[in-house]
Amino acid sequence: MLELENITKVYKAGQTEVPALRGISCRIESGEMVSIVGPSGSGKSTLMNIIGCLDKPTSGRYRLDGTEVSELDDNQLAEIRNKKIGFVFQSFNLLSRTTALANVELPLIYSGASNRRQRALQVLESVGLAQRVTHRPSELAGGEQQRVAIARALVNNPSLILADEPTGNLDTRTSQEIMAIFKKLNEQGMTIVLVTHEPDIAAYTQRTIKLRDGQIEEGVP
């Protein structure tokens, strides 16, 4: 469960202050699948960075699983990202010189987990890549690369999957396959937040939060 309360974010460009978020308040319940949509410049990315604990809000409160995140320091935020959040990016962001398996193991290395190999194999299997674990990203198709990235996001059992345009680099058919995986994960109880500008993709989610000019236009009851 995550809870945003009157979140603002102001960027300083020299003397002028540019507000990116102007008082965002919303709740996303555990097990929900939500999409965040909006035109470019609406504050989508900023909001996603704050939800993903990559950035701190200028003011407001953000609770993730009951933890007051807005008060944590860099190292604590890194730990939250590692344990509670799984990132999926538009451009996959896999390490090109390492195998699918090693890519999936990466978050486990930073959390210091044991039997990493076993756990990584398990999630790779769950996204349908059991046969491709020793391949490098360059030897995999786009959809397969994104599945590796989803496996990497899942490997630490996060409370939230945060996907930023996860189908932006994929063709329609592959996009549907990837969305099916998200749908299935959600049915198994995973909280998923999707940032997208494609209505087709947003249609997969139960709720759509529309942003405009740093404020929520609709989607919050």
Next chain:
Amino acid sequence: MKLWDCFSTALRALRGNKLRSILTMLGILIGVAAVISVLSLGSAQAAIVEESFATLGSNLIYVMPQELGISGVGAQSTLTLEDAQAIAQNAPSVENVAPMAQTYAQVVAGGESLSNTIIAGVTPESEVVDNYAMAQGSFITDFDYGARSRVAVLGSEVAKTLFGEMDPTGQSLRIGGRQFQVSGVLESRGTGFGLEDMRVYIPLSTFYATLTTSQVGSRGNSVSMISVQAKSSDEVESAEQEITDILRVRHGLREGEDDDFRVLNMASVAAQVTQVLGILQLVLAGIAGISLLVGGIGIMNIMLVSVTERIREIGLRKAIGAKRRDILLQFLIEAATLGLCGGGLGIGLGWIIVKIMSVVATNAGFAFTATLSGDAIALAVGVAISIGLISGLYPAIRAARLDPIESLRHE
């Protein structure tokens, strides 16, 4: 993140770009190899010098004319046989005196001939004072000296050239056209810096009687060097003073006038030579050290390139939970590993260089035993790792400070 994982992450990154890693190591490798071989060869050389001086004896004093060329060969000397006799009689701290006169002459035996060989006229005391050991036959005797016998003792190289493997004792040879008989051959001095192996020794009395004026000098009693043995090594200094006093009186030098001779004791010469060699070694090691510095700059350069290239990777690592410390350690370990591997390979290369030098030197007739000292190895490894760490520090800090959001957006 566990330390072991930091290591395997760093090693994987280095393996991922093998050619670049190897080229970067090359700088450190060459530097370490240079430092190691300079240090090892230097200590071997110091050992040779020490050994050479040890064979000469520590209570030895040389008296030489002032302003003369090497060995005083051929030039007019200010020292005479009578000077030597005066030192022997009047200096209480002196045990033994061995004057020597030298000239060049052609030496012929059988079919072989040696032109411009150093002919040394010596007294029987020379065997003791100059510490000569006989390989064959005997040294010049009191009888030979008294009778002006035409006998010659050969340095080992001379004997080898003229007579080959044959025992030359009793054979005849011609020195400057005059007939002599070989009475003995000296043991080789080997690695020493003197010319003992290249000389032919004849009685000093015979030297004056048989060689021409141009070879002996107009006074007919010049000597080019007087070797003096002090009674003990404690009495070397007092012997030096006595010799100086005696010679100044004999040469009629007034107060304030400069000596027309030089008095050297071997211990101080040894110390000087060792000091000069030490400075030389330090300079060489310094030059080798500069190549280590250049290697370090190479590592820093490559690490900076590597950080810039991997900005997205760093961003991703941070996004999935890497802390600053993890990124810092990853890059520091990469740099240190470059240093360590370069250092290790450098020790190997240094060892090969030292071995080759040893073989070359041994073939050239030097008893040369250069070894890699543990100190040098420890120093090289320590320096190599430190250079890696220091060079890697700035790039690693830069990597650790990168902002994850901007890094992920980086193209």
